[in-house]
Amino acid sequence: MAAEGQKLPIAERRNFLKNGLMLAGGMLAGAAANAQASDKNLSLNLPPNLPKWSRSLGPGVLTNPYGKPSRFESHIVRRNVPWLTADRIASISFTPLAELSGIITPNSLVFERHHAGIPDIDPEQHRLMLHGLVDRPIIFTLDDLRRMPSTSVIRFLECPANGGMEWRAAQMDALQFTHGMLSCCEWTGVLLSTLLQEVGVQESAAWVLAEGADGAHLSRSIPMHKAMDDALIVYAQNGEPLRPEQGYPLRLINPGWEGNTCVKWLRRLEVGDAAWYHREETAKYTDLLADGRARKFSFVQECNSVVTFPCPEKPPTEKGRYELQGLAWSGRGKIKQVDVSFDGGVNWRRAHLKGLVLAKALTRFSLDWDWDGGPALIQSRAVDQTGYVQPTYTQLREARGLSSIYHKNAIHTWRLHEGGKVTNVQIS
Amino acid sequence: MAAEGQKLPIAERRNFLKNGLMLAGGMLAGAAANAQASDKNLSLNLPPNLPKWSRSLGPGVLTNPYGKPSRFESHIVRRNVPWLTADRIASISFTPLAELSGIITPNSLVFERHHAGIPDIDPEQHRLMLHGLVDRPIIFTLDDLRRMPSTSVIRFLECPANGGMEWRAAQMDALQFTHGMLSCCEWTGVLLSTLLQEVGVQESAAWVLAEGADGAHLSRSIPMHKAMDDALIVYAQNGEPLRPEQGYPLRLINPGWEGNTCVKWLRRLEVGDAAWYHREETAKYTDLLADGRARKFSFVQECNSVVTFPCPEKPPTEKGRYELQGLAWSGRGKIKQVDVSFDGGVNWRRAHLKGLVLAKALTRFSLDWDWDGGPALIQSRAVDQTGYVQPTYTQLREARGLSSIYHKNAIHTWRLHEGGKVTNVQIS
Numbered sequence: 001m002a003a004e005g006q007k008l009p010i011a012e013r014r015n016f017l018k019n020g021l022m023l024a025g026g027m028l029a030g031a032a033a034n035a036q037a038s039d040k041n042l043s044l045n046l047p048p049n050l051p052k053w054s055r056s057l058g059p060g061v062l063t064n065p066y067g068k069p070s071r072f073e074s075h076i077v078r079r080n081v082p083w084l085t086a087d088r089i090a091s092i093s094f095t096p097l098a099e100l101s102g103i104i105t106p107n108s109l110v111f112e113r114h115h116a117g118i119p120d121i122d123p124e125q126h127r128l129m130l131h132g133l134v135d136r137p138i139i140f141t142l143d144d145l146r147r148m149p150s151t152s153v154i155r156f157l158e159c160p161a162n163g164g165m166e167w168r169a170a171q172m173d174a175l176q177f178t179h180g181m182l183s184c185c186e187w188t189g190v191l192l193s194t195l196l197q198e199v200g201v202q203e204s205a206a207w208v209l210a211e212g213a214d215g216a217h218l219s220r221s222i223p224m225h226k227a228m229d230d231a232l233i234v235y236a237q238n239g240e241p242l243r244p245e246q247g248y249p250l251r252l253i254n255p256g257w258e259g260n261t262c263v264k265w266l267r268r269l270e271v272g273d274a275a276w277y278h279r280e281e282t283a284k285y286t287d288l289l290a291d292g293r294a295r296k297f298s299f300v301q302e303c304n305s306v307v308t309f310p311c312p313e314k315p316p317t318e319k320g321r322y323e324l325q326g327l328a329w330s331g332r333g334k335i336k337q338v339d340v341s342f343d344g345g346v347n348w349r350r351a352h353l354k355g356l357v358l359a360k361a362l363t364r365f366s367l368d369w370d371w372d373g374g375p376a377l378i379q380s381r382a383v384d385q386t387g388y389v390q391p392t393y394t395q396l397r398e399a400r401g402l403s404s405i406y407h408k409n410a411i412h413t414w415r416l417h418e419g420g421k422v423t424n425v426q427i428s
Numbered sequence: 429m430a431a432e433g434q435k436l437p438i439a440e441r442r443n444f445l446k447n448g449l450m451l452a453g454g455m456l457a458g459a460a461a462n463a464q465a466s467d468k469n470l471s472l473n474l475p476p477n478l479p480k481w482s483r484s485l486g487p488g489v490l491t492n493p494y495g496k497p498s499r500f501e502s503h504i505v506r507r508n509v510p511w512l513t514a515d516r517i518a519s520i521s522f523t524p525l526a527e528l529s530g531i532i533t534p535n536s537l538v539f540e541r542h543h544a545g546i547p548d549i550d551p552e553q554h555r556l557m558l559h560g561l562v563d564r565p566i567i568f569t570l571d572d573l574r575r576m577p578s579t580s581v582i583r584f585l586e587c588p589a590n591g592g593m594e595w596r597a598a599q600m601d602a603l604q605f606t607h608g609m610l611s612c613c614e615w616t617g618v619l620l621s622t623l624l625q626e627v628g629v630q631e632s633a634a635w636v637l638a639e640g641a642d643g644a645h646l647s648r649s650i651p652m653h654k655a656m657d658d659a660l661i662v663y664a665q666n667g668e669p670l671r672p673e674q675g676y677p678l679r680l681i682n683p684g685w686e687g688n689t690c691v692k693w694l695r696r697l698e699v700g701d702a703a704w705y706h707r708e709e710t711a712k713y714t715d716l717l718a719d720g721r722a723r724k725f726s727f728v729q730e731c732n733s734v735v736t737f738p739c740p741e742k743p744p745t746e747k748g749r750y751e752l753q754g755l756a757w758s759g760r761g762k763i764k765q766v767d768v769s770f771d772g773g774v775n776w777r778r779a780h781l782k783g784l785v786l787a788k789a790l791t792r793f794s795l796d797w798d799w800d801g802g803p804a805l806i807q808s809r810a811v812d813q814t815g816y817v818q819p820t821y822t823q824l825r826e827a828r829g830l831s832s833i834y835h836k837n838a839i840h841t842w843r844l845h846e847g848g849k850v851t852n853v854q855i856s
Contacts, residue, residue, distance in 0.1 A: 070670075102580035240529075243497060354579070
């Protein structure tokens, strides 16, 4: 970085800064001599341009026993698309991905998808029943589950409708709306396989129905192989109890699978010998193919990626050096590789995978980027550990036709305009 | 687990539950048939004992654009010890460790330690100056830093006074107060080494002074080897911007080192050829040894551990099978091994390290535990990757005397009483 320092706008500012430093240095030295100065001793030698917060006492601990963000960050919130749903009760809100760093999504910013609003469940009254083709049906309290062996994993959670507006050509000029039904948290709970071993699964068992306690009683059929693999009955998210809008007090997490299979407010697990074909796996969450057939039980969230900087909400502000960033994820395992194109997919540069690269988790990637101020078509293309390569729109349409809403994982394009504006375009 | 199921209270409840299942099953089947029922159609065949939240619509998305915990978890907050400090402005609040899962501490629950309260900093006005023995002194804006190459790491943060009340025999019957100046977050920012390379460090440079913008202008001298290793200038914590009480908008993180060296509200970095011996590294944050000398620049938070269940806030409720849990950490690297004793250190059992085991991060450990209802003296003892073994009180006192406040990492003991109460005792 230092060797190429001349290219940096930061470096261009140096002369200005060097000239200004005498003054600034004097200011700071004066301030240091007045450590713990409060407004009361302003008559001492505090320089007049020292910020208010450096010459006063602030509020103390427990101002917020449960903390809150700075008032200067109040724009970092979930948002919805008003025309997308008839009301907010059966609706969606989106994670502000452009504002986030690293791979953890804070609980307060995890996207929402409700079918009958957010139930206000008393955990003392809540129960989980496990029955059907099992030897010893049982009803668990939360305390029962909390004393069993626990597992914690960092995994992404994504609604399969993420990108659905893109399929239908309603192209939103905001990363929050093109990819914001996406999050990544540390989930803690009990492996479903532990519960199933506890009750004794019968030989003919092949599926597990998971049902929620909300007014919609949302239910999904889960194949036994997933139930016995990494499916998790979770009670905690990023260290603290689940949030109400994320399924409090109990939720199923099927790592790497459609968010709607990760049934919230979980009240019932029924073991059976066939899938149930309930409403949310027939009328919804199926993909209508070109030949009129419906692709059903399309569980896995396939390998996908998106550039998070630059994006419509975070355009570059001037020519010069930046760190391009993005997120990649795959429901099949780890991200192996991400490439970035600045010319709409003609040439590609290998991105750097940053920090932790975990299976079925968001993986952040970056690339040193020197913007010349000109236009560009910026894309990212991820490859997962199975060798699956994120498809183009043409490839995805060949496989899925034109009528799908779910599982849009085609390579996404940001159009960077001369001057720095970023908009959303679709390139085949 | 299934093989030993007879020991589980859950299993003991089975007969009761099996008898009750016909009723419960009927109830649930009725409820499922009435999916999306609202209060309006209660005249249909909804069973009367179906919880209210399963027969009504809840509030929709964006009820809280920035989410909040369930009202049933309002007891999970930071707390202080009123007699510990004269006021709340220069004081401490503690993380509720007994209520947390996994290794991530949610931002709202990260302990607080302020010397002059929480400054309310406008990020647009905030600057970081880097000067002293450098070729090109510079002042950074937040935007400057955000466009530079970023790094994200999950690391623990601990105040060296954590356990200080234990040293002085004020033994609190609460995990929140014995060990709650401890947290673990994903931090994102720019490596300090990147900034130092940018400005060109001069040959005689050996230390870096970090100074905060709060009223106390808290400052610490950091040796150049740490500055050039993993010290990070962070602007984000668990994905979102730093919280005000954690240093918003900019903080130094020295992974594995004393929390007070991780200067909050960072405004100035000065490169020098010697340490500054400022107030917080002379009057405070030194350890008075038995021979009257003071141990200074005691940066590393040494290998430590504590059992988080059972603990005073979370005692066992009845005889039977539990998962004992705890946290271990070391400022020198990864946790290699944790052993647990139930008899005050006579016999030890190897614990299981759960989930991610990361350097300088909290590591959660567990042990299957069958409580016979009798008394026990429960301890954990951690070993880190360097082979350092967490000491006994006797060993720690031999090294540090009786007057220390900081760096108490002696093996901790919970006394489990017959009947299940848990209290805090000190065993040599």
